[in-house]
Amino acid sequence: MAPTSVTRAAPAQRPAGGDDERPMLRVKDLHVSYAGALRALHGVCLDVSDGVVAVLGANGAGKSTLLRAISGTLRFAGGSVDSGSVEFDGLRLDRMDPSAVVRAGVVQVPEGRQVFGELTVEENLRAGGLATAPRARRAAREQLYEMFPLLRERAGQPAGLLSGGEQQLLAIARALMAAPRMLLLDEPSLGLAPLMVERIAEVIVAIRRGGTAVVLVEQNATMALEVADTAYVLEVGRVALHGPAAQLAATDQVRDRYLGMGQPTPSPVRSPTPTPPQSTSDRRPDLVVDGLSVRFGGVAALSELSFTVAPGSVHALIGPNGAGKSTCLNVLTGVYRAASGSARYGEADLTRLRPHQIARLGVGRTFQNLALSASATVAQNLLLGRHRLTRAGFLAAGLRTPATRREQAEQARRVAEIAELVDLTDALHTPVAALSYGVRKRVELGRALCAEPSVLLLDEPVAGMTVEETARLAGTLARIRTELGISMVVVEHDMTFVMGLADEVTVLDFGRRIAGGTPAHVQSDPDVIRAYLGSTGRSAP
Amino acid sequence: MTHFFDLLMNGVSLGCIDALIALGFVVVFKATRVVNFAYGSLLLLGAYVVGRYHDRLGFAGAVLLALGVTAAVAVLIGVVLLRRVRLADPGTLAILTLGVDIVLATELTRRIGTDLLTTGDPWGAGVIALGGVHLPQTRAVAALVAVTLVVGFLAVLRFTDWGIALRACAERPSTATLMGIRLSRVAAGTWILAGSLAAVAGLFFTAFPSPGISGTVGQAALGAAVPAAVLGGLDSTTGALVGGLAVGLTATFAAGYQEQLAFLGRGLGGVAAYVVMLLVLLVRPSGLFGKREATRV
Numbered sequence: 001m002a003p004t005s006v007t008r009a010a011p012a013q014r015p016a017g018g019d020d021e022r023p024m025l026r027v028k029d030l031h032v033s034y035a036g037a038l039r040a041l042h043g044v045c046l047d048v049s050d051g052v053v054a055v056l057g058a059n060g061a062g063k064s065t066l067l068r069a070i071s072g073t074l075r076f077a078g079g080s081v082d083s084g085s086v087e088f089d090g091l092r093l094d095r096m097d098p099s100a101v102v103r104a105g106v107v108q109v110p111e112g113r114q115v116f117g118e119l120t121v122e123e124n125l126r127a128g129g130l131a132t133a134p135r136a137r138r139a140a141r142e143q144l145y146e147m148f149p150l151l152r153e154r155a156g157q158p159a160g161l162l163s164g165g166e167q168q169l170l171a172i173a174r175a176l177m178a179a180p181r182m183l184l185l186d187e188p189s190l191g192l193a194p195l196m197v198e199r200i201a202e203v204i205v206a207i208r209r210g211g212t213a214v215v216l217v218e219q220n221a222t223m224a225l226e227v228a229d230t231a232y233v234l235e236v237g238r239v240a241l242h243g244p245a246a247q248l249a250a251t252d253q254v255r256d257r258y259l260g261m262g263q264p265t266p267s268p269v270r271s272p273t274p275t276p277p278q279s280t281s282d283r284r285p286d287l288v289v290d291g292l293s294v295r296f297g298g299v300a301a302l303s304e305l306s307f308t309v310a311p312g313s314v315h316a317l318i319g320p321n322g323a324g325k326s327t328c329l330n331v332l333t334g335v336y337r338a339a340s341g342s343a344r345y346g347e348a349d350l351t352r353l354r355p356h357q358i359a360r361l362g363v364g365r366t367f368q369n370l371a372l373s374a375s376a377t378v379a380q381n382l383l384l385g386r387h388r389l390t391r392a393g394f395l396a397a398g399l400r401t402p403a404t405r406r407e408q409a410e411q412a413r414r415v416a417e418i419a420e421l422v423d424l425t426d427a428l429h430t431p432v433a434a435l436s437y438g439v440r441k442r443v444e445l446g447r448a449l450c451a452e453p454s455v456l457l458l459d460e461p462v463a464g465m466t467v468e469e470t471a472r473l474a475g476t477l478a479r480i481r482t483e484l485g486i487s488m489v490v491v492e493h494d495m496t497f498v499m500g501l502a503d504e505v506t507v508l509d510f511g512r513r514i515a516g517g518t519p520a521h522v523q524s525d526p527d528v529i530r531a532y533l534g535s536t537g538r539s540a541p
Numbered sequence: 542m543t544h545f546f547d548l549l550m551n552g553v554s555l556g557c558i559d560a561l562i563a564l565g566f567v568v569v570f571k572a573t574r575v576v577n578f579a580y581g582s583l584l585l586l587g588a589y590v591v592g593r594y595h596d597r598l599g600f601a602g603a604v605l606l607a608l609g610v611t612a613a614v615a616v617l618i619g620v621v622l623l624r625r626v627r628l629a630d631p632g633t634l635a636i637l638t639l640g641v642d643i644v645l646a647t648e649l650t651r652r653i654g655t656d657l658l659t660t661g662d663p664w665g666a667g668v669i670a671l672g673g674v675h676l677p678q679t680r681a682v683a684a685l686v687a688v689t690l691v692v693g694f695l696a697v698l699r700f701t702d703w704g705i706a707l708r709a710c711a712e713r714p715s716t717a718t719l720m721g722i723r724l725s726r727v728a729a730g731t732w733i734l735a736g737s738l739a740a741v742a743g744l745f746f747t748a749f750p751s752p753g754i755s756g757t758v759g760q761a762a763l764g765a766a767v768p769a770a771v772l773g774g775l776d777s778t779t780g781a782l783v784g785g786l787a788v789g790l791t792a793t794f795a796a797g798y799q800e801q802l803a804f805l806g807r808g809l810g811g812v813a814a815y816v817v818m819l820l821v822l823l824v825r826p827s828g829l830f831g832k833r834e835a836t837r838v
Contacts, residue, residue, distance in 0.1 A: 076715040102721030114716040116709050127709045130702055131721025178721060 022090075023047040024213060025070070025106070025182060030084035030094075032065050032074065038434065040065040040079065042237040048182065052204060052214040054228035054245060056221050056258050058466045060436025061234040063217040064111060067184050070215070071108040072098040088182070102131045105181035109188065113167040115174070117160025121151050124159050124170055128177030136179060144173045147206065163322035165196035172203060182213040189220045191463050193320040193493055195534040201227050219464050221258035225249040233258070257468045284311040284454050285346035287332075287487065292341035292351070294327055294511075301327045302511045304341070307504075309455070312481065314488045316498045316519075319508035320532055325491040328508075329457045332489070333365050334358045345455065359388055364453030366444045366461060374433040378424055378443050381432055382415045385450030415450065421483070422446040422476055438469045442476070449480065456480075458490045462497050470497055477501060495533070499523065507532065543673045548797040549790075554680035556789025557687035558745045562762055563769035563781035563788075564691065565738035569619070571711045571776045572731040576635040579618055580739060580766060581759030582645035587611040587740030588747040589649050592658030592754040600661055607740040614645075615736025616729055642759070650756030658754035659747075666749045683745035690741065691782060694734075698778065703730060711776065764811070765792070768818040774831020783829060788814040 025048040032041040041062045046053075057063050068074045070086050070093060086093040093101050116124050125144065129137040145152040148169055154162065159170055168188055175183060185204070189197040197220060204227045208214055218224035225231060228245040233254065241248060248254050287309040294302040302324040309315040317325045330336040332343055334355040343350040350358055372381050390411065396404045419425050422442045427435060432443060441461065448456060461477070462470040474497055480486060492498050498505065499519040507515040507522055509531045515522050522528055562584065569577045590607035591600075598606060618641055622634060667678035698704035709717040710727045718724055746762055747754045769788040773780025795802065796810035821829060 071719060073715060073718065076718075097723070098718035099721045099723045102719065107721075108719050110716055110719060114713055116712045116716070118712055119705070119708055123705055123708075126702075127705050127717070127722070128720050130706055134702075174720070 023049040024089060025215075026085075026087045027066070027070070028085045028087070030066070030069060030086065031082040032062070032069055032079055033082055034077065034079045040237055041069070043084065044234070044237070044239055046232055046239065046242075048213055048215055050211075050213045051229035052208050052216055052227050054221075054224035054231040055215065055217045055234060056224060056231060056254070057234035057240075058257075058436075058469060059219075059438035059464065060236075062237040063234055064186055065237075066234070067108060067186050067215070067217055069094060070101075070106060071184060072096055072101045073108070099131065102178055102180075105179075106184065107175045107178045107180035107182075108184040109171050109175045109186060111186035111190065113164070113171045115159040115162070115167045115170050117158060119159060120156050121159050121162070121170060122155040124174050125151070125177050128174035131178050137177065140177050140179060144176060147203075148173055163320075165192050165199070165321050168192060168196070168200060169203065172200075172207075176207070176212075180212055182215065183207060184215045184217075186217050187219055187464065188216070189218060189223055191321070191460065191493065193532055194495065195532060196321060197223055198534045219466060221254070221467070225254075225259070258466055284485070284487070286310055286344075287455055287489070288342075288344045289328075289332075290342050290344070292328070292331060292343060293339045294324070294331055294336055295339045300511050302331070302338075302508075305506075305508070305511075305513055306341075307506045307513070307516065309487050309489055310503075311454075311487050312485050313503040314477075314481065314490060314501050316490045316492065316502035316505045317508060318492065318495075318498060318505060318522075318532065319514075322510075323508040324511040325508055326459060327511075329365060329459055329489065329491060332358075332457060333363065356388075359451060362452070362454035363457065364448040364451045364455070365457035365459065366441075366448045367459055372432045372440060372443055372447065375431055377429050377431050378419070378435070378446075379412075379415055379428045381443055382418060382424075382446050382450045383411060385447035386411055386415065388451055418446050418449050421480060422449065423472070438465050441465065442473065445473075445476070449484075449486075454486060456486050456488045458488055458492070460492055461490065462492060462494050470494060474501055495523070544797065546674045547676075548793050550674055550676045551680065551797075552790035552793035553786065554676060554684040554789075555793055556786035557684040558742055558785075559765045559769050559789040560782045560785025561687045561690065561738055561742040562746070562766040563773065563785045564694065564778060565735035565742065566766045566770045567773070567775060567778055567781040568694075568707075568731050568738075569735045570770070571778070572707055573619070573728045574631045574634075575619075575622070575638065576631065576775075577618075577638050577735065578635060578763065579638040579642040579645060580735065581761075581763030582642045582649065583611050583615055583618075583736055583739040584743040584746065584762045585646060585649050585754075585756070585759035586614060587736075587743035588660065588754045588758055589653065589658070590740075591660050591744055592747070593652075595661035600663055603661070604740070604744060607744070608737050611740040611743075612733045612736035615732045615739065619732030620725075620729055642763075646756060646759050649759075653754065653756055660744055660754070662744070662748050664749070677750050679745060679748040679750075683748075686741065686745070690738070695778065703727070707731065765789075765814065768814040772818040772821040772828055774828030776832055777828070777830035780828055780830035787817060791817050 027044060027046040030041050030044045033039045044062070044066060055063050055066065065079065068077060068079065069081055072093060074080060081094045088104055088106055091104050093104065093106065096104070116127060119127065125141055126137070129140060150166060151170060151173055159167065162170060172188065188200050192200065201223050204214055204216065216224055216228060225245045225248065231242065231245045231248045232239055233241040233248070241251065241253065249259065289308070290306050292302055292305045293300065305328060307315065317328060319325055327336060331338050332350055334350065334353055338351040341351070345361060345363065348361055350363065373384070390407065416425070419428050422445050424442055424446055427439060432440060435443065445461065462473055465473065477488070481488065490498065490502065502519055505516065505519050505522040506513055507528050514531060515525045515528050566577060566580050569575055587607045590610050591603045594606055595603035618638070622637055662679060664678035664682055669676045669678055669681055698707065706717070706722045706727050709720065709722060710724055714724055742762070747758055765788050769784035770781055772787060773784025791813045792810050795813035799809055802809055
């Protein structure tokens with residue numbers, strides 16, 4: 001049970017330090033729905049006076065919705081405030097236009113960075129300051145260049161060329177150009193390497209020290225609770241817990257669900273010897289990547305990368321943002337061309353094949369940015385994944401010949417099986433658009449499995465998931481591996497997840513392999529700690 | 542050979558006018574994602590106002606009035622359309638502008654009636670002869686004005702706050718609002734700009750050697766703007782300029798060499814631009830400078 005100092009779902013009560021003054025931001029009994037039907041928030045109350053306030057919660061808990069309601073951008077996502085209010089300094093933000101909210105002093109850094117890629121770094125900063133007086137802007141920019149020397153160095157470059165972490169810093173700096181009194185940060189650590197997450201945490205602390213209040217929505221609860229003064233936990237659109245960050249971090253509920261402490265490794269996945277595929281009698285081949293190099297213009301995205309994935313094993317690729325991990329997956333699926341080297345899978349060299357030929361060989365993948373059809377149901381999306389296994393042609397399908405009908409029934413049966421494997425049976429007939437992010441990630445996995453791959457490439461499968469969701473997915477992947485005997489190549493930043501799942505790890509930095517071996521070996525390698533894990537080795541949640 | 546240089550000079554100057562037209566078309570699309578089919582009638586409106594009032598107000602006065610009227614009508618279309626149906630999808634908005642175009646063009650054609658309207662510009666039918674190459678004075682002026690306006694516009698886009706705001710909106714509208722940028726204001730600005738460009742382009746489009754102001758001018762202008770904008774890339778200002786020049790040159794050369802090209806049939810000048818557009822799209826589906834629909838995988 002939670003300690004008494006943590007208030008459990010007591011909306012009217014002030015979080016901590018209960019002075020009588022009106023807080024800077026007060027969210028009162030806020031109800032929000034999307035498209036008039038989907039209720040996202042049910043009476044959320046939240047007070048922010050100063051300091052850093054962290055908002056934690058699973059995917060679909062309503063964290064982003066809350067920020068949108070504050071910044072007035074709900075309607076861009078098709079949402080609206082049904083009742084309740086958002087007051088900032090006596091102003092009703094929920095009735096204001098987003099640009100007026102900015103002028104009132106509340107500025108949001110959107111999820112996924114959203115820098116203006118075609119504008120230069122300096123122009124991005126200028127855009128951020130458009131709501132302020134021109135005189136104030138120059139001073140603000142100089143101050144930010146002091147704080148982020150890197151941005152000064154790259155002032156003239158298009159922001160699209162910055163790496164993910166640099167873009168996040170730019171997005172924060174851009175918001176600070178408006179000299180906000182309160183900054184709203186939406187998942188600033190999403191998809192960033194551990195070292196970069198540390199840098200973001202430092203920046204948040206510096207912003208707080210500068211006197212700007214921060215509302216921090218984070219999936220990385222470890223980081224969030226470290227920098228926050230107070231914290232709220234949202235669960236299905238309601239405030240489940242709130243209180244001082246340190247006390248909240250000590251509650252069992254938060255430890256189990258968001259910090260992942262006190263648990264063993266989130267999944268009992270790795271068996272000492274990878275179980276050989278049982279269902280197939282013929283032994284599947286190794287995936288051998290040999291001397292693979294990729295260049296974009298003059299830049300080497302990958303140089304001389306080699307590794308081997310044994311059948312039925314899990315191989316993880318880790319490394320900082322921009323190290324070439326996604327590039328590697330893109331070469332293996334034929335999206336990018338290799339400059340030299342090969343990736344042999346049995347007889348075939350994947351670097352010489354086109355994407356659909358590679359898929360036919362049994363190499364499947366999931367995408368980092370989900371590639372699902374939003375208006376179709378889960379079942380339809382999964383069925384789409386079986387396209388290469390569907391034989392009925394256009395004419396036969398149109399005529400509904402007996403063979404076609406038999407095939408359809410067969411496909412539907414297999415889709416149901418896979419849905420069960422990835423825990424989607426309940427959602428089969430729901431349109432993807434109505435599902436939360438965490439569930440969509442599982443649909444993405446299911447879609448890839450529907451093609452009956454023998455090698456599965458997973459691009460950041462647990463990015464943006466809570467510890468609980470991550471553990472669940474790790475369990476699912478373990479089951480897939482033992483039941484289907486599929487080998488996997490996983491790109492992921494969540495070290496707990498990687499260490500629990502992988503048999504072997506390859507670490508990339510600037511397109512080169514800097515280390516490799518068993519998870520334990522890699523984790524203690526000084527090069528890896530310096531380039532990727534950071535001094536404290538703070539991993540994602 | 543002089544025939545060739547004649548055509549080249551005329552093609553370039555016509556291309557400058559086409560580039561102006563395409564620019565007005567593109568700038569609205571860039572900021573609001575609206576394909577503005579009412580652009581042809583706006584242009585006709587500008588020409589009509591000049592043609593109707595240059596007797597009373599003098600040429601300069603009439604041009605100023607035309608600038609004001611087209612800008613006002615453009616912003617009215619933009620604001621009425623955008624305010625009312627802001628979140629409608631771009632296809633719906635494009636069809637709405639098509640409706641506006643029909644209404645406006647019909648009314649203007651009615652007003653023109655059987656009148657023989659000319660722009661009454663001071664250059665008249667004067668022709669510059671340069672070493673055997675002939676160029677109508679109006680075309681020379683048009684090229685000069687177009688270059689000035691385009692350079693000015695690009696400078697505004699690059700260096701002013703409004704330019705930055707426009708580019709930010711073009712790339713990520715919802716993020717731009719988080720910077721305190723008012724989408725509706727930026728959009729209104731582009732409509733005003735497009736309206737003014739339409740008036741200037743309308744003036745030169747109907748001046749000598751064109752036959753004068755008639756109800757078909759709008760369609761003809763749109764017929765030049767669409768291939769120019771599409772082949773350049775609908776959301777690229779540079780593309781509009783290059784596309785405009787390409788369309789102007791193509792049309793002029795196709796008309797100039799129509800005897801040699803007679804085997805392709807008559808009236809090639811009218812469709813040549815579209816042929817070029819299709820050829821470009823075959824190679825580059827987003828146009829020459831258009832943003833490629835690149836999604837990171």
